[in-house]
Amino acid sequence: MDANLAFDALADPIRREILGVLAAEDECSAGAIADRITSVGRSAVSMHLKVLRVAGLVSERREGRFRFYSIDSAGSARDVLSLLHNVFRAGLQSVGGAVPDDELDGRRAVHNPGTP
Amino acid sequence: MDANLAFDALADPIRREILGVLAAEDECSAGAIADRITSVGRSAVSMHLKVLRVAGLVSERREGRFRFYSIDSAGSARDVLSLLHNVFRAGLQSVGGAVPDDELDGRRAVHNPGTP
DNA sequence: CGTCTCCGTCAATATTAGCTGACATGTTCA
DNA sequence: TGAACATGTCAGCTAATATTGACGGAGACG
Numbered sequence: 001m002d003a004n005l006a007f008d009a010l011a012d013p014i015r016r017e018i019l020g021v022l023a024a025e026d027e028c029s030a031g032a033i034a035d036r037i038t039s040v041g042r043s044a045v046s047m048h049l050k051v052l053r054v055a056g057l058v059s060e061r062r063e064g065r066f067r068f069y070s071i072d073s074a075g076s077a078r079d080v081l082s083l084l085h086n087v088f089r090a091g092l093q094s095v096g097g098a099v100p101d102d103e104l105d106g107r108r109a110v111h112n113p114g115t116p
Numbered sequence: 117m118d119a120n121l122a123f124d125a126l127a128d129p130i131r132r133e134i135l136g137v138l139a140a141e142d143e144c145s146a147g148a149i150a151d152r153i154t155s156v157g158r159s160a161v162s163m164h165l166k167v168l169r170v171a172g173l174v175s176e177r178r179e180g181r182f183r184f185y186s187i188d189s190a191g192s193a194r195d196v197l198s199l200l201h202n203v204f205r206a207g208l209q210s211v212g213g214a215v216p217d218d219e220l221d222g223r224r225a226v227h228n229p230g231t232p
Numbered sequence: 233c234g235t236c237t238c239c240g241t242c243a244a245t246a247t248t249a250g251c252t253g254a255c256a257t258g259t260t261c262a
Numbered sequence: 263t264g265a266a267c268a269t270g271t272c273a274g275c276t277a278a279t280a281t282t283g284a285c286g287g288a289g290a291c292g
Binding site for chain 4: 146
């Protein structure tokens with residue numbers, strides 16, 4: 001059961017921002033993702049991608065010197081959704097497709113204390 | 117948008133264990149919850165409950181000197197589910213009700229290094 | 233072959249979260 | 263009023279995590 005890793009991966013705002021980028025672009029190279037995530041450097045993005053991949057939330061495709069990442073809907077995301085549905089079963093009829101895209105990068109908390 | 121707090125709250129295995137207890141018991145006093153969470157002390161459970169409450173995942177009802185907690189399905193859990201559905205929309209037709217209850221307390225990682 | 237690009241990894245550091253034990257608050261009841 | 267109970271809160275310590283900058287490996291291309 002790797003839903004633990006998935007919950008942990010989903011906890012970080014930057015990782016959710018990366019997921020938002022991938023959800024919008026379908027497939028992205030690591031460099032292209034790092035370009036869109038301006039708040040941290042490329043190394044950090046690379047590590048976040050590793051966390052997401054190990055957690056089973058994104059999948060990787062290698063092509064030459066590039067690595068393309070994409071959302072893995074068949075991975076542990078299913079387990080996460082199942083768990084949440086089991087806990088919050090009441091009053092959860094339709095929750096699909098109601099949130100605008102830029103809500104995904106929900107960075108607002110104690111991380112990123114002002115871009116220097 | 118407090119889905120950030122909700123994701124953060126859901127990241128902790130003990131908090132997910134608390135949610136599992138509440139999902140099974142419907143309503144529980146703080147002490148009863150602390151009795152079921154044996155890996156940490158009562159103070160820690162109290163703080164976890166505060167995190168869950170601030171995140172909008174559980175609700176509190178005071179009655180005398182007791183405080184009863186219960187799952188808040190109408191809170192930010194909806195936002196969390198919406199976000200996840202938006203990101204992992206492909207291949208997610210039916211994810212409701214498929215996971216046994218004890219999967220909820222998915223404690224397995226580096227926390228809890230042996231009960232003293 | 234040499235070089236450049238793309239990208240993952242490593243070591244060191246700083247920030248953060250969680251746990252415990254003691255104390256404070258509010259409630260019930262004798 | 264005072265004792266017992268249920269909980270929340272605080273300070274201090276410890277452990278985990280993220281970030282950065284430097285480095286290494288693999289492919290492309292002259």
